[in-house]
Amino acid sequence: MSSSLNIIQEKMIALMQSIGQNKYLRAVMSGMMLVLPVTIMSSFATLLKVFPFGPYQEFLAAHDLGRYFDIPINFTNNFLAVIATFSIAYTLAKNFDVDSFIAGLIAMISFFIITPYHLGEIGPLGQSFSIPSQWLGSMGLFSGILVAIISTRVFVAITNKGLVIKMPESVPEFISKSFSALIPGIIILTSFTVLSAVIAMNGWGSVHDIIYKVVQDPLTSLGSGIGSVIIVAVLAQLLWFLGLHGHAITLGIVAPIWFAMDAQQLAAYSAGLTPPNITGFAFFMTYGVAGDLLPLAFMLAFIAKSERFKTLGKISLPPAIFTIGEPMAYGVPLVMNFAIAIPYIFLNGIMLAVAYYLTVIGVLPRVAGVSTPSGMPIIISGFMQGSWKIAAFQFLSFFVRFAGWYFFFKVADAIACKEENYELEKRKNEIDV
Structure with missing residues (x-):
């Protein structure tokens, strides 16, 4: 009986250790932890805005100060998916020992590529455009996670195969790194552009729409239950x-x-x-x-x-x-x-x-x-x-x-x-x- 329990215990520990050491799960967890300071900043801005003290709220209302607290909130909590995309890609790239900053940057640009936008009027400074904020925050988080993983994994594969522009050793390192990222970056960004265009042309909405309906919404329903x-x-x-x-x-x-x-x-x-x-x-x-x-x-x-x-x-x-x-x-x-x-x-x-x-x-x-x-x-x-x-x-x-x-x-x-x-x-x- 004791030996059977020991075997079960050893197998369970081995399974959980393998899960804990999984590069992708570690990247998601570590990436989300890197986002935590940003969400703490947003939380403090929210607390300062809604602090339940009558005279304080009257003071904010009298001087129209409440709206200024929305600025840090909008660029922290409402940019959660954008920030998480970069941080997860950055962490995953470090796990594979490739240029983490460039990988994070490419992933973040890829995220913006799959995000729908609307063109505005042409003014003196050129044509304006707007991006729906819903996909930049919590609703776009799973899109950001998937983009970060796919983008970085492709970046790693291309880099490890040597499909990069190599500069002479006399060239400064920061310039060499910039050129080495060109081919992986072009391939990744082009791929996400084509994917986004195909989905839009077929009337399926956007990549965000599909991921939210197929992945994020069902998982949220499953993970939010008390069970x-x-x-x-x-x-x-x-x-x-x-x-x-x-x-x-x-x-x-x-x-x-x-x-x-x-x-x-x-x-x-x-x-x-x-x-x-x-x-x-x-x-x-x-x-x-x-x-x-x-x-x-x-x-x-x-x-x-x-x-x-x-x-x-x-x-x-x-x-x-x-x-x-x-x-x-x-x-x-x-x-x-x-x-x-x-x-x-x-x-x-x-x-x-x-x-x-x-x-x-x-x-x-x-x-x-x-x-x-x-x-x-x-x-x-x-x-x-x-x-x-x-x-x-x-x-x-x-x-x-x-x-x-x-x-x-x-x-x-x-x-x-x-x-x-x-x-x-x-x-x-x-x-x-």
């Missing part, structure tokens, strides 16, 4: 339990869906509308991850009888306030510790389910989709999602999690005490001898 959110939460914790970086693996799969949903949330919140989604990345982080190990840190610091646990608690509590749990993960340890497996693996999923239900019945408002900086403490992160009710839920969830951890913690503490007593007796006997 999917709970599966991701439980699987992430199970992988952590097995010693793998659970969130790096699972979020690499769902991040594009959830980031797009958050962008929709933030756009609606900024416009004073009800956010369209319940779940998303902000929902997952606010209710499932933020402060998840804080109750355990308190128990280690103030309840534990084990000397090792007491010392660990003093070390772990300050980082835990900022949602950093690595000291506990490897100090308790949480990895492969069956005494605390149940709360460690399932509590996050339970809290997400409770938060979802309370949102559905109207007790909790929908999260604003704000991207909070990594390590933001609970309660503060709740307020940043647009409501004191969310902050209050985070506060109450601390005690719910505390209760969920308590019994299992006492078992782990008792085991640690026995191990310490055994070591003391062993040393005492060695001294007597």
Whole structure:
């Protein structure tokens, strides 16, 4: 029985490691993480615009200042797909050891090529044109991901086959790189131009229309359900339990869906509308991850009888306030510790389910989709999602999690005490001898 479990465990770890090491998933995840600072900037601009304080809002309205906050919002959140296209292509190119900046630039231009535009009137400065902003933001995110992957993969293939213009060694490197990108760039941009033209001439709309209807919309419907959110939460914790970086693996799969949903949330919140989604990345982080190990840190610091646990608690509590749990993960340890497996693996999923239900019945408002900086403490992160009710839920969830951890913690503490007593007796006997 034990050998069978070991075989299953080894195969599962090998599978998850292969997923986590996949160059394309790593590029998407890393690329989206590079976009995160931009979404945080957009989130702060949104919070400054809609901050719920009467005199402040009256001041903004009296001086017509609210519209100025829309400028950074429009060029961050509403340009999410454009920025993500570059960052994902950039990251993927680095994974293949080719010129990452040129690859990102070609991918971004390719994205604009497949994006429909409308010609305006001819004025003194020439003919104007406009691009529908809907495809530059959350609705165009999957188009950007696919363009980034395809464009960069073609760029890598052409470059590795040597189909590039090679300049003499005496030519400066930046000039040589520019010329080496000409042939791959021409092939890639021409291909996307032809694709875009064929789709438009056949009355199929645009590349964006097809990708949104065939890929993004169905995946969003699938990934936005609470069942999917709970599966991701439980699987992430199970992988952590097995010693793998659970969130790096699972979020690499769902991040594009959830980031797009958050962008929709933030756009609606900024416009004073009800956010369209319940779940998303902000929902997952606010209710499932933020402060998840804080109750355990308190128990280690103030309840534990084990000397090792007491010392660990003093070390772990300050980082835990900022949602950093690595000291506990490897100090308790949480990895492969069956005494605390149940709360460690399932509590996050339970809290997400409770938060979802309370949102559905109207007790909790929908999260604003704000991207909070990594390590933001609970309660503060709740307020940043647009409501004191969310902050209050985070506060109450601390005690719910505390209760969920308590019994299992006492078992782990008792085991640690026995191990310490055994070591003391062993040393005492060695001294007597």
